[in-house]
Amino acid sequence: MASTTNLLEIKDLSIKFTTESGWLTAVDHLNLDIKKGEKLGLVGESGSGKSVTAMTIMGLLGKRRDIAIQGQIMLEGEDLLRMKQDKIEKIRGRKMSMIFQDPVESLNPVFRIGNLVAEAFMVQEKTDKKIAWERAIEQLNKVRIRDPKATARQFPHELSGGMCQRVMIALALVANPPLLIADEPTTDLDVTIQAQILALLKKLHQDLGTSVILITHDLGVVCQFCDRIAVMLNGRIVELATADSLFTNPSHPYTRGLLNSIPVLGKKGRLEPMPSIHNQEARGENICRFVHRCAISTDRCCSAAPGLREVLPNHYVACFSH
Numbered sequence: 112m113a114s115t116t117n118l119l120e121i122k123d124l125s126i127k128f129t130t131e132s133g134w135l136t137a138v139d140h141l142n143l144d145i146k147k148g149e150k151l152g153l154v155g156e157s158g159s160g161k162s163v164t165a166m167t168i169m170g171l172l173g174k175r176r177d178i179a180i181q182g183q184i185m186l187e188g189e190d191l192l193r194m195k196q197d198k199i200e201k202i203r204g205r206k207m208s209m210i211f212q213d214p215v216e217s218l219n220p221v222f223r224i225g226n227l228v229a230e231a232f233m234v235q236e237k238t239d240k241k242i243a244w245e246r247a248i249e250q251l252n253k254v255r256i257r258d259p260k261a262t263a264r265q266f267p268h269e270l271s272g273g274m275c276q277r278v279m280i281a282l283a284l285v286a287n288p289p290l291l292i293a294d295e296p297t298t299d300l301d302v303t304i305q306a307q308i309l310a311l312l313k314k315l316h317q318d319l320g321t322s323v324i325l326i327t328h329d330l331g332v333v334c335q336f337c338d339r340i341a342v343m344l345n346g347r348i349v350e351l352a353t354a355d356s357l358f359t360n361p362s363h364p365y366t367r368g369l370l371n372s373i374p375v376l377g378k379k380g381r382l383e384p385m386p387s388i389h390n391q392e393a394r395g396e397n398i399c400r401f402v403h404r405c406a407i408s409t410d411r412c413c414s415a416a417p418g419l420r421e422v423l424p425n426h427y428v429a430c431f432s433h
């Protein structure tokens with residue numbers, strides 16, 4: 112159950128990349144908070160800025176001259192954007208962890224599963240090899256890996272994608288961090304395994320009280336898993352609501368479009384960008400991000416960018432039509 116206290120507060124976050132054609136605004140004045148113990152869904156079509164936001168929270172973009180990051184990301188009161196890289200590396204794993212779409216690729220292929228997890232315990236808990244190995248077996252058991260002792264002796268390539276994702280979750284939760292970011296953790300898995308991984312995340316969330324940011328293309332998944340959902344479009348949040356309210360009253364034309372494009376049950380699909388009416392992209396400009404694709408836009412939508420407004424209790428929409 113989510114408390115009312117915020118664990119993470121993202122304030123006015125903008126992220127720009129230099130490209131051959133100039134600056135590309137990937138994230139544009141984004142404001143978002145995650146409460147302690149909350150499960151928050153971040154959805155949006157491809158390229159909307161979900162992964163870049165997650166990587167920035169985790170400090171994985173580093174400090175580079177071709178990337179400009181502005182704003183604040185407060186984790187338990189400390190601004191991650193103003194933290195030295197060595198401190199970020201220390202709190203990565205302890206206070207926040209991330210799992211990715213491709214678990215097989217993410218695991219170091221030359222180490223046995225047990226060594227990978229034991230190594231994490233040795234770093235976090237400063238334990239010796241023998242105790243770390245025992246802790247690793249317990250951890251593999253926690254993520255419901257059948258026969259953890261035998262699995263610990265295997266290499267990543269000997270495991271299925273679903274098993275590798277369980278190992279990734281085990282690694283991410285070694286230090287029981289208060290925040291877990293899962294970036295499309297089930298996208299490459301088949302539907303049954305997807306359901307098992309989500310059930311595992313739900314169980315661990317209940318047992319450990321971890322706050323979870325779930326990034327996914329699958330609106331069915333966020334609906335079942337999350338307490339609140341943020342819908343992203345071209346680097347901005349255009350709708351933010353509880354899962355119930357969003358599905359009962361989707362209010363932004365973009366959200367309605369996404370809901371209409373939910374793939375048929377059991378069939379996997381990504382949220383492909385919706386076609387533009389005028390074949391233009393509204394990114395980084397002071398206009399509505401959806402104006403070129405919106406059937407109900409007016410002149411006003413071309414002269415200013417609508418901010419989020421509360422249209423129902425705890426349901427915010429960035430659209431002038433509300």
Ligand SMILES: Nc1ncnc2c1ncn2[C@@H]1O[C@H](COP(=O)(O)OP(=O)(O)OP(=O)(O)O)[C@@H](O)[C@H]1O
Pocket residue numbers: 128129130135137155156157158159160161162163164
């Ligand atoms: N290193 C980079 N250099 C330049 N542009 C980048 C870089 N990384 C991401 N981008 C751009 O930033 C935008 C947002 O990318 P991001 O990966 O966050 O999208 P996403 O919402 O996660 O999409 P998907 O659903 O396909 O994973 C895209 O236009 C992308 O091309």
Ligand SMILES: [Mg+2]
Pocket residue numbers: 161162163294
């Ligand atoms: Mg992504």
